[in-house]
Amino acid sequence: MTPTIGTSLLDRIRARIGWESPARTTTVEAGHLRRFCAAIGDPNPRWLREAPPTFLVALGTETPEIPEVLEYGKGWLNGGDRFEYQEPVRPGDTITSRTMLTQAYEKQGTSGSLLFLIFDTEFTNQHGRPAARVRGTRIRR
Amino acid sequence: MSAQAGDQLPELVKHPTTRQLVQYAGASSDFYEIHYDQDFARGTGLPGVILHGLLKTAWLAQLVTDWAGPQARLKTYEVSYRGLDFPDRPYRCRGLVRSVEGGLAELEVWGEDADGNRTTLGTATVELGEEAP
Numbered sequence: 099m100t101p102t103i104g105t106s107l108l109d110r111i112r113a114r115i116g117w118e119s120p121a122r123t124t125t126v127e128a129g130h131l132r133r134f135c136a137a138i139g140d141p142n143p144r145w146l147r148e149a150p151p152t153f154l155v156a157l158g159t160e161t162p163e164i165p166e167v168l169e170y171g172k173g174w175l176n177g178g179d180r181f182e183y184q185e186p187v188r189p190g191d192t193i194t195s196r197t198m199l200t201q202a203y204e205k206q207g208t209s210g211s212l213l214f215l216i217f218d219t220e221f222t223n224q225h226g227r228p229a230a231r232v233r234g235t236r237i238r239r
Numbered sequence: 240m241s242a243q244a245g246d247q248l249p250e251l252v253k254h255p256t257t258r259q260l261v262q263y264a265g266a267s268s269d270f271y272e273i274h275y276d277q278d279f280a281r282g283t284g285l286p287g288v289i290l291h292g293l294l295k296t297a298w299l300a301q302l303v304t305d306w307a308g309p310q311a312r313l314k315t316y317e318v319s320y321r322g323l324d325f326p327d328r329p330y331r332c333r334g335l336v337r338s339v340e341g342g343l344a345e346l347e348v349w350g351e352d353a354d355g356n357r358t359t360l361g362t363a364t365v366e367l368g369e370e371a372p
Contacts, residue, residue: 130266137266138297139253144309151300151313155293156267173283174271176292178319183312209284235319239284 110166111202111213119197122158128189130156149187154221154230155179158195162217170213170238177214177235184228192224213238242344242367248306248334253298255290257326263294290324295359299348302332303363307344310368314343322358329353334363342367 126149134153135145142150187193201216215236221229260274269291272279280288296318303313324330334348344367350359 133262134266137259137262138294138301139259140297140301142301142304144304150297151304151316152293152297155269173273173285176320178317179293179296180315180317181313182315186312 107166107169108202108204108213111164111170114164114166115199115202117162117164117199119158119162121194121196123192123194124157126157126187126189126191126193131189147188151181151183152179154181154187154193154195154219154232157193157221158197158219162197162199164199167213167215167238173239175237175239177237179235180233182231184230185223187221187223187229191229193229194222196220207239210239242336242339244336244338246336248302248336248346248348251298251302251305251332253330253332255294255324255326255328255330257288260288260290260294260326263291267291267293269293285323287325290326290330292318292320292359295320295324295330295350296361298330298332299334299350299359299361300363302334302348303346303365306334307365307367312366312368314364314366316361316363318348318359318361320359322352322356324350324352324358337362339367 131149134156135150140150197217197219199215200218203214205212205214217234217236219232223229264270264274273283273285274288274291277287300316331351334346337345337347344365346363348361348363349357352358
C-alpha cells in the first residue's frame with residue numbers, strides 16, 4: 099500500500115505522544131474563583147472557601163498548540179473530560195500543573211476523519227501533594 | 240444525607256446566553272472563537288457559536304454538589320460530549336443514583352437540550368460524608 103499524506107501526518111502527530119507542557123504554577127485567587135462561579139452561575143457559598151469541581155481547568159489545561167496537530171482538520175471539538183480529586187483546592191493555594199499528550203488516534207466520523215488526542219494534566223499543591231488529575235479528550239475535525 | 244439507588248437528583252435548568260459564553264471564556268481562559276464569534280464558528284462548519292463543553296460540565300457538577308450537600312466530596316467525575324448545544328436554548332441537567340455502598344454514591348448524570356436529546360453524559364462518585372446512612 100502506498101502511504102498517503104494523511105498517514106504521514108498521523109505518523110508525525112503520533113511521534114509527539116509524550117509531549118509535555120512546561121510546568122505552570124498559579125496561586126488561586128479569591129477574585130478569580132468568584133468570577134469563575136459567576137460565569138458558571140453557581141451561587142453555592144461553599145465555593146468561597148473551596149474551588150468548585152471544574153475550576154481546575156481555568157488554571158491550565160488549555161489545549162496545547164502542537165504545530166503538527168494544527169495541520170489536521172479545521173478546528174477543535176471537545177470529546178470529554180475526566181476529573182479525579184485527591185485534595186480540595188482553596189483560595190491562596192499554589193497549584194502547579196503539567197499536561198502530557200498521552201494518546202493520539204484517528205476515527206472515521208459521519209463527515210470525515212477525526213483525530214482524537216488524550217491530554218493528561220496533573221495538579222499538585224504547595225505541599226507537594228497531588229490535588230487532582232484531569233484527562234481531556236480533544237478532537238480535531 | 241440518605242441516598243438510595245434509584246433516587247433522582249433535583250433537576251437543574253440553565254438558560255445560557257452569548258453573554259455567559261463570553262463570561263465563561265474570560266473566567267476559564269478558553270478563548271476559542273467558536274464560543275463567541277459567529278462568523279468564525281460558521282467558518283469551521285458549525286451552525287453558529289456553541290456552548291463550551293466544560294461549561295455544561297460545570298452545570299452537571301453543580302447538579303451533583305447541590306444534591307450531595309456541604310459534607311459530601313466529589314471523588315471522580317467524568318463526562319462525554321455527544322452533541323452540540325447553543326445559547327438561548329434551555330439546558331436541563333438531570334441525574335440519578337446508581338448505587339450506594341460504604342458511604343460512596345455512584346451517580347449517572349446527563350444534560351438534555353430543548354428537544355430532549357442527551358448531549359452530555361456523565362458519571363460521578365461522591366463520598367457522602369458524616370451524615371451518610
